[in-house]
Amino acid sequence: MPDHPSFLSLTDIADMASRHWGRALTAHVEEGGGEDQTRRANEAAFDRLRIWPRVLADVRQGHTALTLLGEPFVHPVLLGPLAYQSALHRDGELATAEAATAMDAGMVLSTLSSCSLEAVAAELPARKWFQLYFQARAEDTLRLVRRAEAAGYSALVVTVDVPVHGPRLRSQQAGFAMPEHVRAVNLAGMSAAQTHYLQAQDSVIFQGHMASAPRWDSIVWLQQQTALPIILKGILHPQDAVQAKKLGVAGVVVSNHGGRALEGSPASIAVLPQVRAAVDDDFLLLLDGGIRRGSDVFKALALGAQAVLLGRPQAYGLGAAGALGVAQVLRLLREELELTMALAGCATLADISAACLVNPNEFSAC
Numbered sequence: 001m002p003d004h005p006s007f008l009s010l011t012d013i014a015d016m017a018s019r020h021w022g023r024a025l026t027a028h029v030e031e032g033g034g035e036d037q038t039r040r041a042n043e044a045a046f047d048r049l050r051i052w053p054r055v056l057a058d059v060r061q062g063h064t065a066l067t068l069l070g071e072p073f074v075h076p077v078l079l080g081p082l083a084y085q086s087a088l089h090r091d092g093e094l095a096t097a098e099a100a101t102a103m104d105a106g107m108v109l110s111t112l113s114s115c116s117l118e119a120v121a122a123e124l125p126a127r128k129w130f131q132l133y134f135q136a137r138a139e140d141t142l143r144l145v146r147r148a149e150a151a152g153y154s155a156l157v158v159t160v161d162v163p164v165h166g167p168r169l170r171s172q173q174a175g176f177a178m179p180e181h182v183r184a185v186n187l188a189g190m191s192a193a194q195t196h197y198l199q200a201q202d203s204v205i206f207q208g209h210m211a212s213a214p215r216w217d218s219i220v221w222l223q224q225q226t227a228l229p230i231i232l233k234g235i236l237h238p239q240d241a242v243q244a245k246k247l248g249v250a251g252v253v254v255s256n257h258g259g260r261a262l263e264g265s266p267a268s269i270a271v272l273p274q275v276r277a278a279v280d281d282d283f284l285l286l287l288d289g290g291i292r293r294g295s296d297v298f299k300a301l302a303l304g305a306q307a308v309l310l311g312r313p314q315a316y317g318l319g320a321a322g323a324l325g326v327a328q329v330l331r332l333l334r335e336e337l338e339l340t341m342a343l344a345g346c347a348t349l350a351d352i353s354a355a356c357l358v359n360p361n362e363f364s365a366c
């Protein structure tokens, strides 16, 4: 793919996307939950970590390769699940898949994709995972699982942190509405919610939204339905990671949904050390939330993640220049990661540890 001369940094790409999108769509992508406390904390927490430079190291055999769930990956930067990508660029998830393939990146396709999971799978020869939202009816959830299996997705990433949404203030204030033509096509013919009526004394949250939300036994049920490895996305508490591991899931994504789930929850990078300490070294931990540069990827790996997912940076790439923009984002982050590794004296990802950081322990969990 040809280089785009004006994209020197992620900020350039985000600015371009915002110009294409306008105010309302930009607000939809950028906002967190409530007043954006957690969303802001994600990025600020990375800024508080400092990396030790190490000089005169021999990194001539350096590389960023790794294995996840038995599959080889060229680098540890994956494209996380982002809903409704056709709102961000007319080619939607197909453009993202093209970029993932060109840049050897893993891709996690959202249940709420605006291109069918089969069409996207056809663009991805390898490293494709399907993000699953439990549906109100078990048979609908199962239909999605069967389709993902048939299309060749090699893992299910089950998002567990947004059984109910808080207010999305910024996009509401900006008057955002999803364009008519952008639909969750994978869910066509499925019912959005269980149809039962609330009594006068019932709570809209507890007896309403949460009535059909998944619980731990839903994960056990899902394990009985599929041989695909299951990763839980949206874990922050170490005890939830321990519980996930006890159930035999393949791994977890330490994530607060980019600050869009529980407002006031901690930055994902800030709790990663506690989550890593609670599970064995070989339990798969991925992280997302606030990754904006290659040095952030390095810091996440130093504190115990095997790989990271991109949320908004992927949206910026898509909005700025479709497949080319997403490819540029991946290229930037990968090059920055390699640069950071070289200057920190790390030839491989296995060399990256907490010892590479100046202040891994004083780093507060907020």
Ligand SMILES: Cc1cc2nc3c(=O)[nH]c(=O)nc-3n(C[C@H](O)[C@H](O)[C@H](O)COP(=O)(O)O)c2cc1C
Residues within 6 Å of the ligand: 028, 029, 030, 042, 080, 081, 082, 083, 110, 111, 112, 131, 159, 233, 255, 256, 257, 258, 259, 260, 288, 289, 290, 291, 309, 310, 311, 312, 313, 315
């Ligand atoms: C516009 C938007 C749509 C998202 N859609 C989904 C989704 O469909 N499924 C999901 O599991 N997470 C979704 N997320 C959360 C991301 O996968 C990811 O956890 C988060 O964006 C990471 O933080 P970052 O944006 O700071 O990189 C979405 C996030 C954004 C900003």
